[in-house]
Amino acid sequence: MTDNTVTEDAIAERVALGPLNRWWPIVSSWMVTDTPLGLTRLGEKIALWRDKDGSVHCIEDRCPHRGARLSMGWNLGDRLACWYHGVEVGADGVVKDVPAIAECPMIGEKCIKSYPVFEHMGGIFAWFGDELHEEADKFDMPEEFESDEWSAMLCTAHWKCSWTYAVDNVMDPMHGAYLHAVSHSMAEGDREAKMQIDKTNTGFIFGKSGQRDVNFDWIEWGDTGSFWLRVSPLPYRKEAGPGGNFGIIGFVTPIDAENCRVFFWRTRKVSGWQRDAWKFMYRHKLETLHWDVLEQDRVILEGMDPDARDKEFLYQHDTGLARTRRHVEQEAKDQLENVAANGTKQAAQAAE
Template identity: 40%
Template sequence: MKPAGSAEFEDDLKLGLRNMWYPVCRSDFVKDRPAGLQRLGQDIVVWRDRRGAVHVHDDRCLHRGAKLSLGKAVNDTLRCGYHGWAYDTKGQCVTIPTSKTVEARLAPKLCLPTFASQDRAGLVWAYFTDDASAPIPGLVIPEELERPEWSGFICESMWAANWILIVENLADPMHGPFLHGQSLTLGKGALEDDMRVTRTSGGFLVEREGQRGVNFDWSEIYGRDAMWVRLDIPLPFGPRGILRILCFCTPIDENNSLVYFLRYRNLNGWKRMYWRFLYRTFWEKQHFKVIEQDRVMLESQRRAQSRLVEHLSNSDRGVSELRRFLREKKAGGRS
């Protein structure tokens, strides 16, 4: 097995883990026209049929290779904008504008690579496999995103950083009081602490030993058939209490990533309405300033170079555990 920190480890994982579900875009991004995206280094096209169901395919027409995202959705088919070849929701070619004999002979043989997809919690999810014949696991997402007692918002951003750096940052609570020390939410608590790491059934928990509920004091990394990070930050007002953040990271290519922070609270009645109002008018901007600090810092670390010259300490136990965890997953071991 290649050690984390080696160039080979970087190469193996630079475009993400396969055989996993990833959020690829917001649901409201996919309207009546097909949308072209790059995710995990692949060009994909996302579109909706007349019922509103979402479909995801390789963004390459099987005729001459034009991008299907430049075409249209027509009567529940995806029609290429170049010469009008059309594919159904399963990717099967159904129309070739030529003689009916040629169409009947050729079209049944052609099927677009197609991704299993789901439209849940305001996001479109796709399953990226390296074995098209293997069974597709169900998509498990954090329960907060679909339980009625929780209410939240999606924050989406694109960062010019490799996805591993982004997840490492989320497994590193000790950066809170330094990088975000001037923020309204993350300025409190001790600047020194020891870290503890505990394996869970789906991943691991990394936590500060000396404090809880003061700052970004713990995070839970989950990584079975989808990967996310769960963490809480305390809000000092509006209304006071914890803000739960569910974080997802989808590689675009080896140097760029799509990041989601889904910010949820367990509040009812007027408190829920008050928070939702304050979020839109106040908190969203504050939180954006905080994640901009992360973005700038991560974009300053050059991925492979930073890994090869670094010196980890006790406060990086979450980072070390994440690398161990990723290596195990890549090798097909426990997770």
């Protein structure tokens, strides 16, 4: 019998950097131009660029020759050329040319990782797969992302804290009445509540028993090829323009163990001319107010110690975030065990 169990430390490390085999939003669309861009996401250095048709490509940000960052090099359309000695690497991670030498065995070899990407609603998503899942799986997007009836605008920011803190924060609806007590949208509602969990097909909803559509009353956690969060739609004041309640679809992407990028799409069911009116209104009147609320979240989370979880004392309002943590840990564990089992199988076959 072989042992495919993975250590607690390995699981903790995977959780800290984000479970694999999922889509993660990595950056706003406007940030990626024809000048190569180097980023770190899930602890991996990646290089992004657009070709002349505007399509986005993403590969590991490491030249297979001697390790210079490819994002410091040149965009040749379907490939990047390294600044250091000119090696050219395609969007598929295969070396296309080594101009400094007549014949080089590196040419034609897939030497670095390439990342499937797609662009949607002003954001770029990349697939982070393990060695058994280099091909991307499907992402069943939340309805707000797929239907023409919805409008969504992206707010994104860098927070200097673990991505798990930012997820916990969203999975904790009760903080709205306190942390955001002085804000444009969350000053109403109970400051004391009993919470409940209701299962859904793709995750669960955690919310206040008996209060809906007053404050930040419930939150949904979904895992459909990507981890996402849906914040209960809030009613909006009349002067906020046309359309229904105002919601958020959120994602948190680890940069490394101590930093993350939050992506909050502000959603509203609104179409036709009303959509333009709403977008204008949002950009000119509401966006700053939302940034103020996000700043309150950022400041409180960045002030917490990195080992805050080791000393916490959870109560009933924290059952939602506890459930999410269990889910994320289980996913990380399953993924690592699969890879370990596959390695064991291959070693056994090689020994036969």
